[in-house]
Amino acid sequence: MSGETRNVPSRLGGSRLRLPDEPAREDWFAGGLSEAIGGPLGDHAVRPPHRRYVTPVRIVLALACLLFALHWVQKSPCRDGAWGDLKQYKDHCYTDVLALYYAEGLGDGKVPYADHAVEYPVLTGLFMGALGLPVHALAQHVDINQGKWFYDANAIMLSLLGIGTVAMVLALRRRRPFDALLLAIAPAMLVTATVNWDLLAIAPTVGALLAWSRRRPWLAGLLFGLGVAAKFYPLLILGPLLVLALRSGKLRQAGTTVLTAAATWVVINAPIAMLYPDSWLQFFRLNSTRGVDWGTLWYVGAHFPTGGENAGLPGFGYLSTHITTLNLLYGVLFALCCLAIGALAMFAPRRPRLAQLAFLVVACFLITGKVWSQQYVLWLIPLAVLARPRWGAFLAWQLAEVGYFLAFYAELMAASGTTVVPEWVFVFFSLCRLATLVVLVGYVVRDILVPARDAVRADGSDDPDGGEFDHAPDVSWLPGAARPTTPAPAPS
Structure with a gap:
């Protein structure tokens, strides 16, 4: 398994050599970090042999x-x-x-x-x-x-x-x-x-993306079904899959994946649902009656330090005690985000990559949701890496998550009767987590609207994770978007 290659002129004439991808050369942030050890490797530096033990x-x-x-x-x-x-x-x-x-x-x-x-x-x-x-x-x-x-x-x-x-x-x-x-x-x-x-769901979900990229829709569906049977969040990725299938005319393949996922989930759940229906419904009851959780947008609004006698922004305190209204409001916000992402997928100048849309949907689910447990960040990390492999914004978001992690434990101690830091400190780190993720979402949207900024497509690739979508032309009936993608590169 080799690194991405860059074309450089050969000393032997017109042919071109294939050099491994080097983050310090293509990413300004990684390049800056590399200065501590001498900076990026030069074009004329002597590189180790291609077949070596220490590989990327x-x-x-x-x-x-x-x-x-x-x-x-x-x-x-x-x-x-x-x-x-x-x-x-x-x-x-x-x-x-x-x-x-x-x-x-x-x-x-x-x-x-x-x-x-x-x-x-x-x-x-x-x-x-x-x-x-x-x-x-x-x-x-x-x-x-x-x-x-x-x-x-x-x-x-x-x-x-x-x-x-x-x-x-x-x-x-x-x-x-x-x-x-x-x-x-x-x-x-x-x-x-x-x-x-959560890793019990994350591994099959990433495996499903890998199977889809290898054009094995039934295997992708099987793995998606396993992921949804462990945690429900992989279900969110099937939406982007269907939207991209609509734009590319690959509905049959995407339908195979969705139907296989549904069948897998039913096979796993049906025995428990039939034998122990009350126990099986516990997960659904808990999530429908659960209130505002720590660190969410709704928690920040209810505890924002306004300076008045009652902390919090107007209206947010009401939602903390009226769960039905909260469920409706965050559901509507998430639905609006999905509609916006769907419109972006259908009318962007170039069809977005599957990983980009998957990241956007899951990120919006967390941003608008009433529950954002500390470990939910794990859902996003692989998708963020696949959607936008740039170091600066990614590490800023990760550091904000670590700051939130530390502040959250201080908040848990306060809830147990031992105050460590004021409430506004936890609200501040919650906002940092929220803001850095929103910025990362903005960068992914920008890469979709301006494909030349997409690091993954910089070498002429279309959608290496896209499977059936990779280099597929858009459907002819879509106004303004019916254009062929970049042709597949010739084998080297």
């Missing part, structure tokens, strides 16, 4: 392994479950994985859904049971710390899924392997990877 792919995968090892170290103070004196917040090591081992009854040997109404979609509940019940059974014969064993088992499995996700992004970016470096060293991944089971 191996570097990225090694750093991904290091990131998940460091994440385990960061969470290790909480592994014993002895969370007295708010240790889980002071050490910033809280994880739902350990807390829910006991809260969901796994520590007592309860079978998910059959004995206890799990608050997560079916595949996540089954995953919890598949790891938790053997730990409980072992504890009946061996003196072990059940919580620690359960967390470690989950950390191993989720880390493997995370490393697999990095490998799949590398496969999607065979010509630009250093793009995956952004995922492999993402600061927010370092601190939130095993806060919950």
Whole structure:
């Protein structure tokens, strides 16, 4: 798997040499960082042989392994479950994985859904049971710390899924392997990877994008179905898939993916829904009745330091106690965002890439939503890397996420009776997270409207993740957009 190549004049005459992609040469921010070690490599520098042991792919995968090892170290103070004196917040090591081992009854040997109404979609509940019940059974014969064993088992499995996700992004970016470096060293991944089971949905979702890029719509649908059965957010990506299929006339292929995804989800959910309907509905009940969560747009509005007796902007306090109105309002806002993204997809001067639209939809879902848990950033990181592999705005957003991560634990301590920082500090970091993500959304929209600014298309590519969409002409009936894409490059 080689890096992206750049054409440069050959010393031998008219032929051209193929050199690997180098972020320090094509990205101004990465180039600035490289000055600390001498700056970008020059055109006439002696490069190592093409076949060498230290390749971009191996570097990225090694750093991904290091990131998940460091994440385990960061969470290790909480592994014993002895969370007295708010240790889980002071050490910033809280994880739902350990807390829910006991809260969901796994520590007592309860079978998910059959004995206890799990608050997560079916595949996540089954995953919890598949790891938790053997730990409980072992504890009946061996003196072990059940919580620690359960967390470690989950950390191993989720880390493997995370490393697999990095490998799949590398496969999607065979010509630009250093793009995956952004995922492999993402600061927010370092601190939130095993806060919950989100990587269980992220890995099949990225796998679905990889399968689609390889023109295997049924496999993409199978993996999308698995992702939705673990967390519902992959469902959002099917919308951009259908809109791009409409513009390119590839509805049959996209329909195969959507129908296969639906069938997969039904096969996984139907047995639980029929045998334990009340337990199966718990996830839907919880999300429909859930109020304003920490760090959301609605929370910021309700707690914005206005200087008056009652903090918050007018009207936001009302939404905190009227869930039906809140559900309607954020649903309408998200629907309007989707309509705008759909119009952008249909009428942009050049058909957007699938990853660009997927990122926009998921980002808007979080920006407008009433729940934005700290680990939801994991949904966006692979999509952001695929949508806009530029270092500056990406790292600014990631640093804002880390700032929010730290402020959030201070807020949790305050909610537990120990005030560490004033409320406005948490609101400030919530706004930083929101603002940097909005800026990143703006950059992706700009790249769509001005394709020459798109780093992925800089070498003449159309949509390397697009599968059936890649180099496909627009449908003839679409006014103003019925134009062929850049022809596919000749094999080198």
